[in-house]
Amino acid sequence: MDEARIARRGVGPRLWLAGGWLLLALLAAIFAPLIAPQDPLAQDLMLERLPPFWLDGTEPGYWLGTDSLGRDLLSRLIFGGRIAFIVAFAAALAACLVGSALGLIAGYFGGWADRIISRVVDIWMAFPPVLFAILLVAVLGTGLSSVIIAIAVIDWTRFCRVIRAEAMGQSRMDYVENARIAGYGRIGIMLREVLPNVVPSIVALLSLEMGIAVIVEAILSFVNLSISTDDPTWGGIIAEGRLSIHQAWWVLVFPLITLILTVLSFSQFGEALKARFDPVLR
Amino acid sequence: MSAACLDIRSLSAVLPNGQRVLRSVSLSVQPGEVRALVGESGAGKTMIGKAVLGVLPSSVRIVEGDMLLEGEDLGQLQPKARRTLIGARTALIPQDPLTALNPSRRIGPQMTDRLVRILGWSGERADKRIRQLLDEVQIRDPERVLKSYPHELSGGMRQRVLIAAAFAAEPRLIVADEPTTALDVTVQKQILRLIAQLQRDHGTAILFVTHDLGVVAKISQKVSVLYAGKVVEEADTADLFAAPQHPYTRALMAATPRYTDPLASLKPVDEAVLAGLAAEIATADQAWRQRHG
Ligand SMILES: Nc1ncnc2c1ncn2[C@@H]1O[C@H](COP(=O)(O)OP(=O)(O)OP(=O)(O)O)[C@@H](O)[C@H]1O
Ligand SMILES: [Mg+2]
Numbered sequence: 176m177d178e179a180r181i182a183r184r185g186v187g188p189r190l191w192l193a194g195g196w197l198l199l200a201l202l203a204a205i206f207a208p209l210i211a212p213q214d215p216l217a218q219d220l221m222l223e224r225l226p227p228f229w230l231d232g233t234e235p236g237y238w239l240g241t242d243s244l245g246r247d248l249l250s251r252l253i254f255g256g257r258i259a260f261i262v263a264f265a266a267a268l269a270a271c272l273v274g275s276a277l278g279l280i281a282g283y284f285g286g287w288a289d290r291i292i293s294r295v296v297d298i299w300m301a302f303p304p305v306l307f308a309i310l311l312v313a314v315l316g317t318g319l320s321s322v323i324i325a326i327a328v329i330d331w332t333r334f335c336r337v338i339r340a341e342a343m344g345q346s347r348m349d350y351v352e353n354a355r356i357a358g359y360g361r362i363g364i365m366l367r368e369v370l371p372n373v374v375p376s377i378v379a380l381l382s383l384e385m386g387i388a389v390i391v392e393a394i395l396s397f398v399n400l401s402i403s404t405d406d407p408t409w410g411g412i413i414a415e416g417r418l419s420i421h422q423a424w425w426v427l428v429f430p431l432i433t434l435i436l437t438v439l440s441f442s443q444f445g446e447a448l449k450a451r452f453d454p455v456l457r
Numbered sequence: 458m459s460a461a462c463l464d465i466r467s468l469s470a471v472l473p474n475g476q477r478v479l480r481s482v483s484l485s486v487q488p489g490e491v492r493a494l495v496g497e498s499g500a501g502k503t504m505i506g507k508a509v510l511g512v513l514p515s516s517v518r519i520v521e522g523d524m525l526l527e528g529e530d531l532g533q534l535q536p537k538a539r540r541t542l543i544g545a546r547t548a549l550i551p552q553d554p555l556t557a558l559n560p561s562r563r564i565g566p567q568m569t570d571r572l573v574r575i576l577g578w579s580g581e582r583a584d585k586r587i588r589q590l591l592d593e594v595q596i597r598d599p600e601r602v603l604k605s606y607p608h609e610l611s612g613g614m615r616q617r618v619l620i621a622a623a624f625a626a627e628p629r630l631i632v633a634d635e636p637t638t639a640l641d642v643t644v645q646k647q648i649l650r651l652i653a654q655l656q657r658d659h660g661t662a663i664l665f666v667t668h669d670l671g672v673v674a675k676i677s678q679k680v681s682v683l684y685a686g687k688v689v690e691e692a693d694t695a696d697l698f699a700a701p702q703h704p705y706t707r708a709l710m711a712a713t714p715r716y717t718d719p720l721a722s723l724k725p726v727d728e729a730v731l732a733g734l735a736a737e738i739a740t741a742d743q744a745w746r747q748r749h750g
Contacts, residue, residue, distance in 0.1 A: 348556045356511070
């Protein structure tokens, strides 16, 4: 009980800070054409490597400075958020649906269903994930949908493992047996009795997975395997920033901060939501 | 004679390694009667209850015997029909009232759901029925309880809820598996009294699992004494206490602590008695093996 209370006290600020940043970033991404001060693709060699606003030699309207081609960094970050969020939502949701469904089935039914699913998960997880992603995109071809598919195909196992364990634990509880005695069917029990008890974990994992998807997308962009090179992506900006780190550190640092904040926020937001969702912790 | 509410005939069950956990168990519960099932931990009391309710662990296999619920042979029914019959005519009052309630659902829907979904009652009728039962188990603030999540109630309250739920659909037979063991000593007596009260009012037959002979004396009319999955003695409760026949029963009685001198009388079962039991079980197993090759 004490633990629960401590957890709850932490929920407030954590939820608001993480949620606030995510909302801000999401809104900026959605309304990017209205918000971004410059065209993210417009190059201007007269404006190359402008520093951020508090340093000397800046131009008005270029808040975070420019890269080596004179493109506005803030605008590129805002537009890059579009791809980051699309990938985050689509890939995480796909991974979540597949992984949670299989995990629930394996954990609740046990027996051969569990043996088959768990075996597949074991084999799947033997591949190093990033290598797996690069391989997949190389095969599927670059592009938004390949990146989404690659992340979902790799990371459904994360959901499957956790939800399987939780569903298995729940299935051993007496309330499941009670429902069985009362005459409920197996699938009904799985969906009506067991599923609500694993939803908090699914929510937390989903949020965490969105963060992971953002990182993976960034990594794929970094190695130039993501979306077409024209559209700004956070990973792509980081890759460019790395080349000019000595002349223009901001081109590397700001996208890194954006990435880290977003990923951390996703995981914190998920944890906080879980505490909120869980009737025992609430 | 009308059919027994529950009639178990020579029921044997084995584990995957071939070990028998139930050894030709026979027992019956007449309509409206309470039969206590006593025995020490691991004797197989819970196993018998689960067998009746059709929720044996998958590792346990029934290899012999019949179970008749109000004259219907459970073994002869298709799984679906068996589930329906068990669901309509039986209920369980479990040992641990916390895990027996779904932690993520409020008490109210959790209780009415079964009446509505399984028995096809209208929501209104189910709601009325549940409130009536909550009143019978002396829950004074049904509104709050119905809206609560299980963890928001005390252990005693949760067990009251489960008792109400068990009686709600008017089952013919209730299996009560050590329904007071997980509770505070102070609450145990109240819960026991409640079960006895509702049992009388509703005329429900109960198979009452316990390891406490004091409880047996209070609540039951008949007793079966179980040891290592074998019924070693069965009798009217009054007769059993007046004149226990089996040495093991006598040893159990001697081992039951009394309020006057709790520690003095708490002694382990005698070596000689245990040796006798082991021999008895060995003979029974031998006979069983011969019958089953
Ligand atoms: N899931 C299971 N799989 C295999 N064996 C089991 C399982 N559950 C219990 N057993 C074994 O079956 C035997 C009977 O167990 P059971 O739970 O029926 O005892 P009990 O009389 O209810 O004891 P207690 O008073 O501790 O509840 C024990 O030897 C136990 O080890
Ligand atoms: Mg037991």
